[in-house]
Amino acid sequence: DSGVTQTPKHLITATGQRVTLRCSPRSGDLSVYWYQQSLDQGLQFLIQYYNGEERAKGNILERFSAQQFPDLHSELNLSSLELGDSALYFCASSRGPTGSYEQYFGPGTRLTVT
């Protein structure tokens, strides 16, 4: 158990809908990262927050947005969902803001868009 929690574990929704994925980082970690992993694909970095502020942006679509709250949990909002958005979404947390800090991954949320 990494100490990172993600909810829900599974999510099934229809095209055009909007969903929110939630992540709670490990105790004491200030950074939260979001990743997308499509079937048989590598992990794609979406976005990072550090202590409530956006820190780095990756291949995140405009339909997607995220935020980190004062209690450090984070939410990833996906809107106008398309079939191609079906994937595993992972959250990871780390103590500090840079790549020199170890990242701990959550169990993921499996999103299925029908």
Add this chain to the structure above:
Amino acid sequence: KNQVEQSPQSLIILEGKNCTLQCNYTVSPFSNLRWYKQDTGRGPVSLTIMTFSENTKSNGRYTATLDADTKQSSLHITASQLSDSASYICVVAPNTGTASKLTFGTGTRLQVTL
């Protein structure tokens, strides 16, 4: 463009045998290189993390090596077990000040059979 390439893409070995997975990267400057194990549908779990000054690091039956001059790393698994069946992902962290984005390889899928 920063890249991480892994080989082979997939590998099948008999239980008890050893194997070596390869990782070549072009990320520069470089902070650290990590190997993760990812069971199907689960979050990646860190096996080793090495800075540019480290040549080798072990974690039980897993031994990672790093040659920063040739930009190559390998992960050696000794006396494989059925539970080693997973994807193994090589990840390189840049050393560019505040940058935090990791570069992920697409992984080697290992299957250990009886």
